[in-house]
Amino acid sequence: MSGLYNTINIGISGLIAHRQALDVRAHNIANVSTEGYRRQEAILHAVPGLPPAGNMNALLGGQWGAGVWAATTRHSHESFLDLQQRITDAAIGRWGSIATTLKQVETILQPTPGEDLSAQLDRFWNAWEAVAAQPEDMGARYALREQATSLANSFHQAELRLQSIRTSSDVAISGRVEEVNRIAVEVADLNRVVAVAMAEKRAPNDDLDRRDMLLNRLAELTGAMPFTSEDGNLIVYLDGRPIIQGSSAFPLSFTTTAGGVEIHSAYDGQPVTIGNGEIGGLLNARDVCVPGYLDQLNTLAATLIGEVNALHQAGCGLDNITGRDFFVAGGQGGTITLDPAIEADVRAIAAAAGPDTPGDGGIALQIANLRASPVLTGRSLNDFAHALLGQVGGDVQSAEGALAAYQASREQLNIQQQSVSGVSTDEELADLIQCQRAYEASARVIQVGDEMLRTVIERLGVS
Amino acid sequence: MRVSDRMITSNMVYRINRASERLFRVQEQAASGLRFSLPSQDPAGAVRAASLRSSAAEVERYIRNTDIADSRLRLTEVSVAQIGDALRQARTVALSGINDGLDQTARMALAEEIGQISQEILLAGNAHDGTRYLFAGQKLLAPPLVTNAAPPPPISYQGDQGDLPLQTGRRMTVVSNVNAAELLNLNSAADPALEDVFTTLGDLEGALRAGDHAAIDAAIRSLDVHFARVTGIRGEIGARLQRVQFDRSRLEETASMCTVLLGETEGADLTQVIADLKQEEVAYQAAAAAAALLGRASLLDYIR
Numbered sequence: 001m002s003g004l005y006n007t008i009n010i011g012i013s014g015l016i017a018h019r020q021a022l023d024v025r026a027h028n029i030a031n032v033s034t035e036g037y038r039r040q041e042a043i044l045h046a047v048p049g050l051p052p053a054g055n056m057n058a059l060l061g062g063q064w065g066a067g068v069w070a071a072t073t074r075h076s077h078e079s080f081l082d083l084q085q086r087i088t089d090a091a092i093g094r095w096g097s098i099a100t101t102l103k104q105v106e107t108i109l110q111p112t113p114g115e116d117l118s119a120q121l122d123r124f125w126n127a128w129e130a131v132a133a134q135p136e137d138m139g140a141r142y143a144l145r146e147q148a149t150s151l152a153n154s155f156h157q158a159e160l161r162l163q164s165i166r167t168s169s170d171v172a173i174s175g176r177v178e179e180v181n182r183i184a185v186e187v188a189d190l191n192r193v194v195a196v197a198m199a200e201k202r203a204p205n206d207d208l209d210r211r212d213m214l215l216n217r218l219a220e221l222t223g224a225m226p227f228t229s230e231d232g233n234l235i236v237y238l239d240g241r242p243i244i245q246g247s248s249a250f251p252l253s254f255t256t257t258a259g260g261v262e263i264h265s266a267y268d269g270q271p272v273t274i275g276n277g278e279i280g281g282l283l284n285a286r287d288v289c290v291p292g293y294l295d296q297l298n299t300l301a302a303t304l305i306g307e308v309n310a311l312h313q314a315g316c317g318l319d320n321i322t323g324r325d326f327f328v329a330g331g332q333g334g335t336i337t338l339d340p341a342i343e344a345d346v347r348a349i350a351a352a353a354g355p356d357t358p359g360d361g362g363i364a365l366q367i368a369n370l371r372a373s374p375v376l377t378g379r380s381l382n383d384f385a386h387a388l389l390g391q392v393g394g395d396v397q398s399a400e401g402a403l404a405a406y407q408a409s410r411e412q413l414n415i416q417q418q419s420v421s422g423v424s425t426d427e428e429l430a431d432l433i434q435c436q437r438a439y440e441a442s443a444r445v446i447q448v449g450d451e452m453l454r455t456v457i458e459r460l461g462v463s
Numbered sequence: 464m465r466v467s468d469r470m471i472t473s474n475m476v477y478r479i480n481r482a483s484e485r486l487f488r489v490q491e492q493a494a495s496g497l498r499f500s501l502p503s504q505d506p507a508g509a510v511r512a513a514s515l516r517s518s519a520a521e522v523e524r525y526i527r528n529t530d531i532a533d534s535r536l537r538l539t540e541v542s543v544a545q546i547g548d549a550l551r552q553a554r555t556v557a558l559s560g561i562n563d564g565l566d567q568t569a570r571m572a573l574a575e576e577i578g579q580i581s582q583e584i585l586l587a588g589n590a591h592d593g594t595r596y597l598f599a600g601q602k603l604l605a606p607p608l609v610t611n612a613a614p615p616p617p618i619s620y621q622g623d624q625g626d627l628p629l630q631t632g633r634r635m636t637v638v639s640n641v642n643a644a645e646l647l648n649l650n651s652a653a654d655p656a657l658e659d660v661f662t663t664l665g666d667l668e669g670a671l672r673a674g675d676h677a678a679i680d681a682a683i684r685s686l687d688v689h690f691a692r693v694t695g696i697r698g699e700i701g702a703r704l705q706r707v708q709f710d711r712s713r714l715e716e717t718a719s720m721c722t723v724l725l726g727e728t729e730g731a732d733l734t735q736v737i738a739d740l741k742q743e744e745v746a747y748q749a750a751a752a753a754a755a756l757l758g759r760a761s762l763l764d765y766i767r
Contacts, residue, residue: 032468039467106503113500113729118513122520129524133531133629136595136604352601359601359627359640371521372633382517390510393502400503411477415470422467426762433766 004456006066007449013067014442017044020070022435028423029432036213038077038421040205045071075205076421082212085413086219090276091406093220097172097281098289099399101165105293106392108161117158117300118385120151121371125382128368131351132361136318141346145338152327152336155301162294169286170261174254176279177263180221180243181251183214184236188249190214191234195247198232223276239272241265289395296388301336303376303384305329308367315350315363317341324350326367475754482747489739492731499729512729519721521633522714528629529711532639535627536704539597539641542590543697545583546646546660550690553580553664557683560671567674574671581664585610585618588643598643601625607643618661620649631710637703641696653692660689 021042031037047066110116127144134140190211197204215226215236224238233246243250243265250267263272263279274280305327312326325339326349341348352360376384492498502509559565560573589606590597599607599622607622624644628636644652647660658666663685670678 103501103503106501110502110509113495113497114512114516116513118517119520122517126520126524129528129630133528357601357623357625359595359599359603360625361627365628365630368630369634371517383514386510386513386517389502389513390506393504393506393509396501396503397506411474414473418467418470418473419465422465422469424465424467427465429762429766 004449004453006064007452008446010065010067011442011445011449013047013069014445015439017042017068017070018435018439018442022432022439024070024073025428025432025435029425029428032423032425032428036209036216037423038075038205038209039423041074041076042070043072043074044068073203073205075203075208077208078417078420081413081417081420082216083225085410085417086216086225088406088410088413089216089220090223090280092403092410093278094223094276094281094284095399095403095406097278098285099396099403101169101282101285102289102392102396102399104165105162105290106396108158108165109293109389109392116385116389117154118382118389120147120154121304121382121385123147124151125368125371128364131349132364132368135351135361135364136358138346141349141351144349145342145346148326148338152338155297156335158297159294159301162290162297165290166286169282169290170256173261173263173279173282173286174256176221176282177252177254177261180218180279181249183218183221184243184249184251187211187214187218187234187236187244188247191244192247195232219277221277222274222279238265239274241267241270241272243267293388293392296384296391299376300381300384300388302329304381305336307370307373307375307381311363311367311370312350314353316352316355316357317350318347318352318358319345320355321348322350322355324348326350471757475750475757478750479747479754482743482750486740486743486747489736489743493733493736493740496731496733497729498731508728512725515721515725515728519718519725522718522721525631526711526714526718529631529637529707529714532629532631532637532707533704533711535592535597535639536700536707538590538592539639540697540700540704542587542597543641543646543693543700545587547690547693547697549580549583549587550660550686550693553577553667554683554686554690556580557667557671557679557686560667560679561676565674570671570674574668577664577668577671581661581668584647584660584664588647596622598622598641598646600640600642600644601627603627603640608649616649616659616662617665618649618659620644620652624652631707631714635710637707637710639703641700646693646696648689648692654688657685657688663689 021044024040024042028039045068047069049065124147127140127147130140131137131144190207193207194204194211197207211234218224218226218236222238224236224243226234226236226244229235234244235242235246236244238252241250242248243252250265252272253264253266254261255264256262263274264270265272274283309325309327313323316322317324321341324341326342328337328339337343339348349364351362351364352358353362354360370380371382372380374380379387491500499505499508556573556576560570565573585608588598588608591606595603596606597603599605602622602625605621607620608618609621611617611619620643622642622644624642626638627640629639630636642652644650646653648654648657649659649661651657651659657663663682666678667682667686669675670682
């Protein structure tokens with residue numbers, strides 16, 4: 001039926017619908033700074049019309065509209081960008097962790113420009129050369145002992161600090177595993193809420209936003225990608241085992257072993273390998289990069305000690321005693337020390353080839369000439385130290401390069417995603433005005449309906 | 464393209480961050496004078512710089528060695544020259560001893576003089592630079608020439624014939640000493656057919672006292688051989704000194720080449736850096752100004 005009350009009802013529907021639309025805009029503006037929030041839009045539908053008054057046959061004549069209603073809120077969202085974003089996030093997490101760890105290695109191997117192991121080696125060789133030039137000079141011998149101790153300390157410190165990177169990586173890994181678990185539990189909860197809302201034909205937009213953001217962070221941490229199963233459940237697999245399956249979460253557990261932290265899945269109790277994301281990067285740096293540098297450092301130290309000792313053994317000190325080592329390796333905690341006799345008296349440094357020749361620096365000269373001898377896989381010890389530094393520098397450079405490239409592409413993806421789903425206050429304001437005007441107009445419609453009704457009541461009533 | 468508020472902010476932050484990062488890098492270069500301070504900023508350059516620094520350290524040590532060689536050889540030359548002069552003087556004394564007109568007293572005085580010359584040579588042969596005896600070979604902590612308690616020979620040699628080589632380059636050595644055995648033919652180290660200088664002088668002294676012309680003649684011939692040898696060694700020391708000087712100037716050239724190359728490798732070109740600094744500063748200011756401009760404009764300003 002159609003009548004004057006209908007006019008008022010249409011006006012009322014306009015009032016309600018535009019107030020709701022206005023609320024959606026207000027919600028957008030309120031969330032302009034919310035991370036992961038996606039713009040929502042009220043979808044207004046015309047209320048299906050009724051047949052004209054007096055003609056009950058709906059097939060005849062035009063239909064008279066019955067107003068408007070806010071059918072649903074639309075979520076602007078490009079889901080194909082999500083996958084790309086997460087892949088990029090995982091790579092950023094991985095390379096970021098690797099770059100951070102490698103930069104620590106870099107500062108360990110070169111605390112300040114020009115002050116690295118090879119500089120220490122240079123000074124060590126020069127100290128031997130000074131003893132070779134003046135083997136009878138106690139000053140040169142003291143200087144050599146000092147320099148040798150300093151070199152041994154540098155090796156030891158570098159090794160200790162590289163080891164400590166591994167320990168601090170373990171702390172970082174366990175912190176991130178805990179974060180993964182918190183995310184898994186929250187996503188599982190959100191899955192339940194979303195499923196209920198979907199069943200009730202509601203649009204759980206804000207919950208979906210929150211869930212997507214958590215899944216992004218999960219990808220950044222572990223590289224794990226979510227997918228939706230045929231029955232509509234959201235599942236996230238990590239190394240072939242689910243950590244989120246619909247409303248269930250299977251947290252990871254970590255145990256500290258001699259080799260470092262191990263991660264196990266609560267799903268089947270098996271160890272989980274994580275190769276991507278921040279955790280994957282930290283594991284890679286801890287288990288591949290740092291041990292590689294440690295190996296090279298140890299090779300360098302071992303060759304230095306072996307070569308110097310072999311020559312020194314053949315030499316003879318000012319005290320005419322021969323067959324002594326110079327360095328003593330393999331102390332507690334990998335310390336390198338000098339032979340106790342040398343620690344006690346620098347005259348024990350064997351510079352001479354034979355006894356009773358205080359002016360003979362032949363052995364010292366041979367040791368000094370180790371600086372250019374290709375004793376380590378065809379390279380001199382100095383070249384090896386230079387190459388190690390260059391390798392670390394190159395590794396850091398490529399990690400930072402990869403990181404910067406992924407960050408730039410993340411920024412581009414972010415712009416694309418934001419272009420679709422970000423809130424623009426200008427746009428919202430314009431729409432706000434439109435809604436406000438529509439609201440005013442609807443109120444005017446009601447007023448007009450009321451006036452018409454009064455016309456009917458007053459004019460027709462008294463005639 | 465639709466532009467959202469967060470897009471503007473995040474892009475703004477991204478650009479300003481990049482601009483200030485570059486500005487920071489250039490500022491770092493200007494402040495440190497180095498083109499890179501971490502190996503990762505130029506791995507190849509870092510390896511090159513480290514190698515150059517190693518070479519520079521090595522060369523610096525070789526320069527120190529040439530200094531040591533130079534001072535040792537100069538000291539040695541002074542003493543060798545003294546010995547040569549003493550030998551020449553001994554010859555003059557011996558020649559005047561052949562004169563038939565000399566009486567006993569005059570010959571005694573001449574013999575006395577030879578004894579003093581012998582002492583002079585002994586002192587010169589035991590020359591030291593404070594701790595090191597120059598002519599003792601490698602046994603340089605003890606005086607090489609000691610009066611023999613049971614002659615002959617009158618003086619026994621306590622040193623050895625070891626060299627004191629100093630490196631003035633890779634596998635390049637210069638011997639920085641002369642030993643007294645070779646210089647004075649002690650133990651016939653230089654000339655098996657000849658006695659040592661002190662024996663010759665002792666014989667000469669005896670011959671002068673006795674007025675034995677034949678023996679004086681023989682001593683003069685020996686002195687001539689000794690003198691020739693000492694002069695030869697003196698010439699050799701001069702040659703070595705020259706080589707040391709040559710090595711030194713070569714090493715200094717290498718050292719300054721290392722410095723130049725190191726500067727080219729890791730040093731920042733200051734003109735370039737300052738130009739870059741200005742440019743990056745402008746870029747940063749532009750990014751910041753653009754941000755301020757975008758941040759200010761809003762529809763809110765126009766609706767009432």
